[in-house]
Amino acid sequence: MTIWIGLTGGIGSGKSQVAAIFASFNVPIIDTDAISRSLTAENGQALPAIYDAFGAEVFETPKRLNRAVLRERIFNSACLKTRLEQIMLPLIRSYSRQMMNQYQQAAFGIIEVPLLIEKKAFQKLVHRILVVDSAESLRIERVKQRSGLDEPEIKRIMANQASRSERWRAADDILLNDGSLQELQAKVGRLHRYYTAVFRPNH
């Protein structure tokens, strides 16, 4: 049985960076954000249900979503946001399971789930929770550089995510990403050695 480790953390904490380092050690990686994007890409599997729920106004063409309009709709209505999640989250979970089934030979794998703490149904997919975390000021600086979002926008996103203490309470392992990339590489290397030792087959 493959052990699946759910990798989570707030915006800018370093999830993608940590996943990339695990990938460099040949650990299977599943990225639920990428799954979500592919489900909503042109002709994506989620589009018929989104069309039924939101109508033609959130579409550029019958097969292509107008993401800006959809974002605007759900930003202004908690009810519509829930509706979209009711469509997307089960699809993301079922697609994730399909991908997991392709890695049955691996001792362990990483599944990156930004909302693992907020959306508890995702926790059924994983055996263990790895939280990557760093100081809020560092996260804001890193996201500013990565995306060009301004500070109020980043803080608004953070305010809608779980708090640091909620994440820490849920975590089995915590990676503090408060130093250089080399330091992060070394920390992930140690964790990789640990997981490899603990989750080796027939242990």
Ligand code: ADP
């Ligand atoms: P998340 O996926 O959690 O939103 P990322 O992994 O994309 O976060 O990291 C946010 C940004 O900060 C990226 O541009 C990433 O390359 C950079 N970054 C992450 N960790 C470090 C670090 N230890 N030192 C310098 N830059 C970092």
